[in-house]
Amino acid sequence: xxxxxxxxxxxxxxxxxxxxxxxxxxxxxxxxxxxxxxxxxxxxxxxxxxxxxxxxxxxxxxxxxxxxxxxxxxxxxxxxxxxxxxxxxxxxxxxxxxxxxxxxxxxxxx
Numbered sequence: 284x285x286x287x288x289x290x291x292x293x294x295x296x297x298x299x300x301x302x303x304x305x306x307x308x309x310x311x312x313x314x315x316x317x318x319x320x321x322x323x324x325x326x327x328x329x330x331x332x333x334x335x336x337x338x339x340x341x342x343x344x345x346x347x348x349x350x351x352x353x354x355x356x357x358x359x360x361x362x363x364x365x366x367x368x369x370x371x372x373x374x375x376x377x378x379x380x381x382x383x384x385x386x387x388x389x390x391x392x393x
Contacts, residue, residue, distance in 0.1 A: 291366040291374035298373070313376070316383050320372035332362045 304310040339355045366374075375381050 289366060289371055291371045293364070293366045293370070295370065298377075303377070316381060317369065317372045317376050320375060320381055321368040324371050325368035328362065328365065328368065332358070 300310055304313045307313045307316070335358050336355060339352050372381075
């Protein structure tokens with residue numbers, strides 16, 4: 284995921300439920316789709332951040348020796364300012380960038 288190309292709002296905004304459930308015709312299904320994507324986005328961002336911070340990792344036996352690295356702080360601040368995964372997933376859903384399929388309804392043998 285390219286975090287620099289994210290065009291989601293950085294704070295929560297009010298959404299029209301009628302527009303959100305237009306495609307699925309069920310707001311709960313829409314929320315479920317957005318939630319699953321938000322979990323994926325959060326995992327991707329966390330993985331990307333950890334990969335970048337590993338470059339600065341050093342392993343010592345003494346916990347009292349903690350060095351501040353300006354680049355590491357800047358990277359952390361950048362990721363803190365990113366929109367939350369839920370906002371990113373919601374924007375992707377509204378923009379039509381999410382693909383999802385409906386599972387066939389399960390029938391009971393009664």
